[in-house]
Amino acid sequence: MVSRPTIYITKMTPQTELSHLLYGMEEEEIPGELKENQQLDLIAAAYEQALKSPLEVGIAVNEKQAVLHFKSLPEKEPLFVVDNNEESMMTLGKNAARLVKGIPFKLDV
Template sequence: MNRPTIYVTKMTPSIDIDYLLYGMEEEGIPSETRESTRKELISAAFEQAIKSPLGVGISVDEKKVVLHFKNLPEQEPLFVVTNEPESMMILGQNAARLVKCIPFKLDV
């Protein structure tokens, strides 16, 4: 059985995603970094959402971070934000809040 986690894909291995992970951890939801077979940022996030036991996937590249949910159309992610520490922290919190079904922080 898969552990209930949010799946995260780094499109470039050297990208620092600590603030993203801190946001999810702060809300009490675990995450796991995984490889993606997709080359495009939105598609990679959707792939992880489909595979995640929690139905939530995130992908990160040098400029953007995408949060996707398994019940949304593939090309319509929930959030797309810049790859900056504060934005990544809030996006991580919102990913966890999606799992917990509580209101989002809208400072993204």
């Protein structure tokens, strides 16, 4: 069975809520998949997921922030770092999908 390409997402803390992030991605019709990570640092975890993702985009989220990373960027320079709130998470999800699609980002991050 072949799995479809997805953006890889990791939760740094078990209680972290991802629904708004996933809604944003879903609106842009790009799927996300929850994955384990080996990193303790939020930016490093997002980069790890970007390296593993077939779409070359990774996201890491904790209770305070979320990081969107792209495989082609330097490890310590993520594309977006946002506060973990409903509006920012929705926009981050949209922008992750837009990165994959190659269309302009939403600027209200």
